[in-house]
Amino acid sequence: xxxxxxxxxxxxxxxxxxxxxxxxxxxxxxxxxxxxxxxxxxxxxxxxxxxxxxxxxxxxxxxxxxxxxxxxxxxxxxxxxxxxxxxxxxxxxxxxxxxxxxxxxxxxxxxxxxxxxxxxxxxxxxxxxxxxxxxxxxxxxxxxxxxxxxxxxxxxxxxxxxxxxxxxxxxxxxxxxxxxxxxxxxxxxxxxxxxxxxxxxxxxxxxxxxxxxxxxxxxxxxxxxxxxxxxxxxxxxxxxxxxxxxxxxxxxxxxxxxxxxxxxxxxxxxxxxxxxxxxxxxxxxxxxxxxxxxxxxxxxxxxxxxxxxxxxxxxxxxxxxxxxxxxxxxxxxxxxxxxxxxxxxxxxxxxxxxxxxxxxxxxxxxxxxxxxxxxxxxxxxxxxxxxxx
Amino acid sequence: xxxxxxxxxxxxxxxxxxxxxxxxxxxxxxxxxxxxxxxxxxxxxxxxxxxxxxxxxxxxxxxxxxxxxxxxxxxxxxxxxxxxxxxxxxxxxxxxxxxxxxxxxxxxxxxxxxxxxxxxxxxxxxxxxxxxxxxxxxxxxxxxxxxxxxxxxxxxxxxxxxxxxxxxxxxxxxxxxxxxxxxxxxxxxxxxxxxxxxxxxxxxxxxxxxxxxxxxxxxxxxxxxxxxxxxxxxxxxxxxxxxxxxxxxxxxxxxxxxxxxxxxxxxxxxxxxxxxxxxxxxxxxxxxxxxxxxxxxxxxxxxxxxxxxxxxxxxxxxxxxxxxxxxxxxxxxxxxxxxxxxxxxxxxxxxxxxxxxxxxxxxxxxxxxxxxxxxxxxxxxxxxxxxxx
Numbered sequence: 001x002x003x004x005x006x007x008x009x010x011x012x013x014x015x016x017x018x019x020x021x022x023x024x025x026x027x028x029x030x031x032x033x034x035x036x037x038x039x040x041x042x043x044x045x046x047x048x049x050x051x052x053x054x055x056x057x058x059x060x061x062x063x064x065x066x067x068x069x070x071x072x073x074x075x076x077x078x079x080x081x082x083x084x085x086x087x088x089x090x091x092x093x094x095x096x097x098x099x100x101x102x103x104x105x106x107x108x109x110x111x112x113x114x115x116x117x118x119x120x121x122x123x124x125x126x127x128x129x130x131x132x133x134x135x136x137x138x139x140x141x142x143x144x145x146x147x148x149x150x151x152x153x154x155x156x157x158x159x160x161x162x163x164x165x166x167x168x169x170x171x172x173x174x175x176x177x178x179x180x181x182x183x184x185x186x187x188x189x190x191x192x193x194x195x196x197x198x199x200x201x202x203x204x205x206x207x208x209x210x211x212x213x214x215x216x217x218x219x220x221x222x223x224x225x226x227x228x229x230x231x232x233x234x235x236x237x238x239x240x241x242x243x244x245x246x247x248x249x250x251x252x253x254x255x256x257x258x259x260x261x262x263x264x265x266x267x268x269x270x271x272x273x274x275x276x277x278x279x280x281x282x283x284x285x286x287x288x289x290x291x292x293x294x295x296x297x298x299x300x301x302x303x304x305x306x307x308x309x310x311x312x313x314x315x316x317x318x319x320x321x322x323x324x325x326x327x328x329x330x331x332x333x334x335x336x337x338x339x340x341x342x343x344x345x346x347x348x349x350x351x352x353x354x355x356x357x358x359x360x361x362x363x364x365x366x367x368x369x370x371x372x373x374x375x376x377x378x379x380x381x382x383x384x385x386x387x388x389x
Numbered sequence: 390x391x392x393x394x395x396x397x398x399x400x401x402x403x404x405x406x407x408x409x410x411x412x413x414x415x416x417x418x419x420x421x422x423x424x425x426x427x428x429x430x431x432x433x434x435x436x437x438x439x440x441x442x443x444x445x446x447x448x449x450x451x452x453x454x455x456x457x458x459x460x461x462x463x464x465x466x467x468x469x470x471x472x473x474x475x476x477x478x479x480x481x482x483x484x485x486x487x488x489x490x491x492x493x494x495x496x497x498x499x500x501x502x503x504x505x506x507x508x509x510x511x512x513x514x515x516x517x518x519x520x521x522x523x524x525x526x527x528x529x530x531x532x533x534x535x536x537x538x539x540x541x542x543x544x545x546x547x548x549x550x551x552x553x554x555x556x557x558x559x560x561x562x563x564x565x566x567x568x569x570x571x572x573x574x575x576x577x578x579x580x581x582x583x584x585x586x587x588x589x590x591x592x593x594x595x596x597x598x599x600x601x602x603x604x605x606x607x608x609x610x611x612x613x614x615x616x617x618x619x620x621x622x623x624x625x626x627x628x629x630x631x632x633x634x635x636x637x638x639x640x641x642x643x644x645x646x647x648x649x650x651x652x653x654x655x656x657x658x659x660x661x662x663x664x665x666x667x668x669x670x671x672x673x674x675x676x677x678x679x680x681x682x683x684x685x686x687x688x689x690x691x692x693x694x695x696x697x698x699x700x701x702x703x704x705x706x707x708x709x710x711x712x713x714x715x716x717x718x719x720x721x722x723x724x725x726x727x728x729x730x731x732x733x734x735x736x737x738x739x740x741x742x743x744x745x746x747x748x749x750x751x752x753x754x755x756x757x758x759x760x761x762x763x764x765x766x767x768x769x770x771x772x773x774x775x776x777x778x
């Protein structure tokens with residue numbers, strides 16, 4: 001095995017999780033009046049908007065339940081999870097089972113997306129919490145909703161999306177990724193190994209996004225894996241691809257699929273090499289595979305979550321391959337992230353930096369940032385590092 | 390009257406319009422095979438995506454028709470407009486009259502928004518072109534669609550937007566603005582002065598967004614003008630407010646409403662003073678009225694269009710008031726825009742700069758930038774400056 005000071009990182013990440021990240025959310029996010037979480041928090045943890053975004057309500061339930069299940073049986077973590085699970089079950093779903101995107105502070109529905117992601121995070125939350133408290137009814141609820149999601153995911157009309165004749169048929173990387181993630185969650189520890197076929201299908205769909213000829217991972221391809229025209233077909237989201245890479249690498253480890261493991265390593269390596277800004281450091285948010293101007297105004301920004309995903313992915317890739325490059329890249333990203341994103345004054349991490357690596361936003365929580373990516377990567381890295389040591 | 394070298398700017402803007410801006414679109418945007426316009430053009434004018442975005446198809450029809458009607462009877466301008474009008478009439482609308490947001494190159498529908506803006510730009514295009522060619526049938530089509538838009542604008546369900554109990558009732562500045570603009574266009578030169586009441590109502594709605602106590606203009610308020618909670622209620626888009634200001638100032642001039650004129654001057658002055666970046670220059674894209682972190686990742690960027698709107702608004706405000714501050718601000722924005730946005734090498738303007746004023750995107754046309762804001766402000770300024778001289 002090549003060199004990485006694993007002891008240093010266990011210590012660093014444990015301190016970060018226990019002293020800098022979790023206290024921020026436990027102190028500032030719990031809504032003790034209405035339940036659920038305030039997820040729009042400024043640098044110091046003050047609530048600047050009381051909207052409750054369901055992605056983040058559900059992810060926070062999952063996160064505290066997971067910490068409780070995997071790291072330590074802390075009552076404060078279970079209590080934090082319970083406050084969220086009660087809230088989302090009471091207010092999160094419409095009559096047809098669709099999960100809202102956002103609620104008012106008291107739980108009245110504000111917005112619903114024409115996508116399946118809120119539902120998937122809801123399932124994750126119920127399932128992980130059910131393991132924490134041993135409530136099999138919650139697991140059944142999660143499974144029942146997943147059955148619905150599997151029909152909705154290929155049926156735009158069911159989600160309220162108009163079907164128009166000029167729309168190309170698209171396989172979006174995000175969909176098989178989240179299906180794989182949810183199926184893997186629901187199957188964890190189950191004796192009859194459910195969803196095996198579904199996970200194989202999702203894995204195969206994800207692999208279609210990796211283009212060996214150009215060493216790139218595309219966000220969108222045709223369902224048969226062929227290239228799509230225009231910006232849609234050239235879009236690269238390096239952090240998202242790297243996340244897909246570690247999902248696949250974990251799948252490969254669980255199934256002992258060596259070939260999948262090799263493909264997964266490439267899906268971590270290629271987007272990292274392409275996505276790292278050679279001039280200012282950090283991982284770009286979006287890129288065009290041919291260098292055309294990306295539609296996304298924020299393409300050049302450095303966001304916290306691609307760096308969280310990269311840290312775990314690179315550590316896992318190093319563990320699997322022993323290749324020193326991955327250890328070096330891991331240290332490079334850790335240095336960047338801990339010096340640029342981490343807020344040593346008020347806890348948690350900044351979410352959004354300009355290309356040069358300076359914060360453009362001081363928020364700690366917003367419509368898409370909450371108690372999730374930072375503690376998840378810390379937990380994953382701590383568990384893996386402890387295993388290695 | 391205070392000092393402004395009007396002759397210099399007539400010359401500068403005429404040269405810019407005739408030599409730097411219009412040639413770019415005439416040379417690169419016309420799709421001679423399928424009609425309509427390529428609106429995704431890179432720095433040099435190469436097509437990087439063949440999607441045809443209806444906002445930009447319609448705005449380009451309007452723009453070339455307007456140039457033909459107001460500036461010079463150039464055949465190439467009328468031909469350019471005709472190519473667009475044929476395309477949008479053939480492919481732009483669904484069976485219910487709704488106008489798509491985007492089409493494939495050949496005209497097949499790709500996406501439809503749950504908003505009325507595509508319809509409004511379509512009406513503008515038909516009306517202005519109908520004036521250029523004297524085709525009253527087109528005007529009738531425009532009027533018929535406007536009648537539909539007026540029912541749709543207050544009926545989210547008709548636009549396919551779910552109505553949820555937690556949604557606050559919102560008056561969004563963009564809606565009365567575009568209704569006023571379209572109504573004014575349709576009424577132009579008509580003997581019976583139609584839409585008078587509608588324009589008065591839209592004007593009154595727009596004025597509710599100006600908060601005299603704090604000297605700010607808010608994007609979203611409650612229908613009675615009271616403040617809305619959270620980020621939604623604190624959102625400021627300085628360039629958009631400034632655009633609203635000149636819409637209102639023109640309305641005040643046309644109706645001889647002195648009180649409205651004074652209000653309009655404030656609606657130009659306040660957002661300009663608040664929106665100008667004291668550190669790096671340029672107008673911020675989004676702000677929070679209380680300084681909380683804006684949700685929009687791109688809040689700190691400098692976009693071309695707010696600067697276009699500000700140039701005409703400040704010139705008009707100077708013309709109306711004689712106040713030297715407006716002339717000075719006009720020169721300040723002109724210097725910034727001509728040195729930062731203008732591309733002296735390949736024509737047209739860059740659309741997107743970082744906070745420091747350097748281009749983040751080299752595109753000249755994309756999903757929201759096309760042949761519109763730059764030539765519109767140049768035309769408006771030229772006409773006003775010529776009147777002053």
